[in-house]
Amino acid sequence: MQPVCYRLESAWQPDGGPFGRFTFTLVNLSDSPLRDFRLVYTSLTRIIDGAACENAVFLRRNANFHEFAPPKGFILGAGESWTFTVSGLHRQAKHCTDGAKSAYLTLSDERHVPVAVSDLLLEGATSEPPPQRLPQGKIDLPYALQPWPAKIDVVPGDGFPVVLYPESGSSKDEISAADTVLALFHRLFPGGHAPFTLASSPQGRPIVFAEKPELGPEAYALAFSEREIRLEYGAAAGRQYGLTTLAQLLDGARREGGKFRFPVSGTISDQPRYGWRGCHLDVSRQFYPTADVMRLIDILAWFKLNIFHWHLTDDEAWRLEIKAYPTLTTLGVLRGPDEPMLPQLGNGAEPVGGFYSQDEVRAIVAHAGALSIEVVPEIDIPGHSTAALVALPELADGQEAPESYHSVQGYPNNALNPAIPLTYEFLEKVFDEMVELFPSQYIHVGGDEVANGSWLASPLARKLMEQEGISGTFALQSYFLKKVKQMLTARGRKLVGWNEVAHGGGVGTEGTLLMAWENPKVGIELAREGYDVVMTPGQAYYLDMAQAEAFQEPGASWAGTATPAHTYAYEAEGEFPEELKHRMKGVQACIWSEHFLSRGYFNRLVFPRLPAIAEAAWTPKAQKDWLRFAAIAPLSPIL
Known part of the structure; x- marks a missing residue:
């Protein structure tokens, strides 16, 4: 070099x-x-x-x-x-x-x-080194489980079986489930000792499977004895979670035997606290190769998270191959001194690009599905669309004055224009390809951070506003998003968006899920309006936020400081009135990539806060324990 x-x-x-x-x-x-x-x-x-x-x-x-x-x-x-x-x-x-x-x-x-x-x-002030992110930790029950189960009443043994294996007579699906978690363990901990074998072993202990649909699809129950382990499960996801729990228990006892043990008797009864347990990844600001995306999905499975929210487009790049518009992933991904888009966020003299082919998308979706994870794709519209507009300049109103408005990130004229018919033709074709790639019932359409004043200098937009009796940017955004929702409904999909989708009149609440990110109170306001809500407030669940106030601590600061202790303790439904709690569907971590210029920064900022959010998503409030979590978190896999 x-x-x-x-x-x-x-x-x-x-x-x-x-x-x-x-x-x-x-x-x-x-x-x-x-x-x-x-x-x-x-x-x-x-x-x-x-x-x-x-x-x-x-x-x-x-x-x-x-x-x-x-x-x-x-x-x-x-x-x-x-x-x-x-x-x-x-x-x-x-x-x-x-x-x-x-x-x-x-x-x-x-x-x-x-x-x-x-x-x-x-300079001119004291630059203190950042504090430790985790305390020493303390465990009352010696088990290495992330997230902690809903109910646990087990007795620690003096030793542990070398391996666990499906009992003779287990079904093909049950044996395959053990193989799936075994392969997951090998990918996450390639130097670790396998927790499972598919063949019986005299040094092992058999797992006796029993399907119990009445438990619920994500629930499981474990009963331990010196002779066998009985795993009851509601459906495939619950079976996977039960096997993951066994893998964690055995791995912890083997890796740190002085701290963690394997149960010799007793029971674990477990099910998730929330149905939506998500993690978002922004691949527009920084590109993550397919192997990295798959490893992150593996980590989500280890923590029993079930939603991977894939933020595929933004101002900085359009990362999803759309065969109807090939320039989206030629012109719309290249950043460099002489490229269609200028360098941003850590790019330098060398051009950078990167996108996911449709074959790669299918592989990622299949990988996630095998681990009970639903991939929810996002194309961020109408704002955050600089890359799309660079790739398809015909989507802009040529009469609009340049730099007539700027986004909060400083991008000029970065929103798809609701008054241009081609905008809707473009989106129809994009959605047609997306529904073939993503089986999820949800498609996320962004809807965030449209600058107040957007489109007001566009003669086409002004004419449309006059015709439709629309006043202001956000009422025009509502007009646009209602059309987008109709497109998704026609394709059998539900609209997901950030909380600003509700601005200017919003969209119909039926079949709409909004994510409250600006602050926790926004979620309650959305629920009052009749929207279903996922809580992902930047003040607790944005993993790009700095973890301490110290100048030497990396990360963003617009939402304040999100220490691991704060992220762990935060209770998303804490202020929800009882009559609105049914509207809160779950919680989500968000990995925004502006600051993630290296693997080191990624791991420093994402961990241990990602497993902390996973525990908030799964574990009942009464069972949460910060010091116990701090003792177990160092066992977490990282990217």
Whole structure:
């Protein structure tokens, strides 16, 4: 690998502007002087006043993309540095990930060369190291279970069986279920000792299966004795969860025998607290290869989560192959200095792309289905559609003034226009292909963060609003989403969306599920309006939020600090009036990827909060115990 010849150092000072200021220093580590160059960096802390910089010329910004030039005639000699400051920021920096995520230089001959980027430093205040995320932990019952079961009354044994195996005479489906969980264990813990064998073993213990539909489809019951283990299950999902519990018990006893044990007698009776136990993954901001998506699904299965919400499109990329519109995954995924979309969120001099072919989607959906996980796809509309509009410029109103509105992330004119007939033809064809790929009864259509003022500079939109008696952006959004709901209903699907779907009059509540993300009270308001609700408030369940206030802790901060303890303790239905609790269908973790530039950042931010949410989704409130969870969480698999 060629060494990078330039490095960008950065620091943030609390003074020097309404939201502080950045000081950037570009160091020339090459053997040649630099002249007539431009510097680009990407940062979520955006510049809104280009004039508020010293010793540099601000050239342009697009969302997180920022471009500067040095003063005219400036030459950066070999071994020398160029320092400039920027104070016209849209918010203050609160964490080390709020600075530059990537950088590159555009040279005088228009070549682009990479620039290494250092961590953002804090100046003018004390930069404390982040605290430990988990306490030491304490267990009263010595069992390694995640999530903790609804009822457990078992006696720990002094030892444990080497393996467990299906009793002779077990059905093919029961043997296959054991094989599925065995394969899951091998994928998650390739160095671990297998908990199951499909052949009987004198050092093992048989599992006696019994189907009991009256338990409910996701419920199971285990009865332990020295001779056998009896597993009763309501349906295939309950059988899988019971086998997963056995695998966890045996693995914990084997890995940390001084702390965890395997039951010798007693019973476990278990079923989930909520029907919707979800985890969302944003693959638009950062692309995750198919193998990574499948491993995340494996982790969800280990924690008995049953919904994988796949956020496939956003401003930054459209990741789902649609054969009717091939440019969505050619033009609509490429980010780079000379590509259809500019670098964002950690991209540099090299172009980046990535999408999921329909064959890959089918493989992922089948993989999830084999683990009792439903894949709910999301295309985010009408906002967050920059990538789609780049791929299909005919979807825009050519008469609309450029940059007539900006999204909260800084993207100009990024919403599909409800007044363009082609918009609906486009969506009809997209939905036709999606329903063939995804058997889920749900399709998520986003509906979030449409900027107030969107479309108001579009002559086509203004004409439609006049014809239909529509006033304002959100009433027009409601008009659009009602048509989208009709499309989904015609295809036998239910509409899922973020809580803003209810804005401007919303859509029909029948067959609609909304996700409350902005704050917990929004969920109650939606339930009062008659919507079914999944709770996923950023203040507790967004796994990109920083886990401590310390500057050195990575992550976002708009929803505050979500420590693992807070995420674990949060009770989504806590403020729901009794008469509305039936509207709350479950809870969901959300993995937004703006800050996930590395596997290390992903694992640091997602764990242990993902298993904490899994326990909130499964375990009754009275059975939750933070110190017990803290003792078991280190056994979790990671990506």
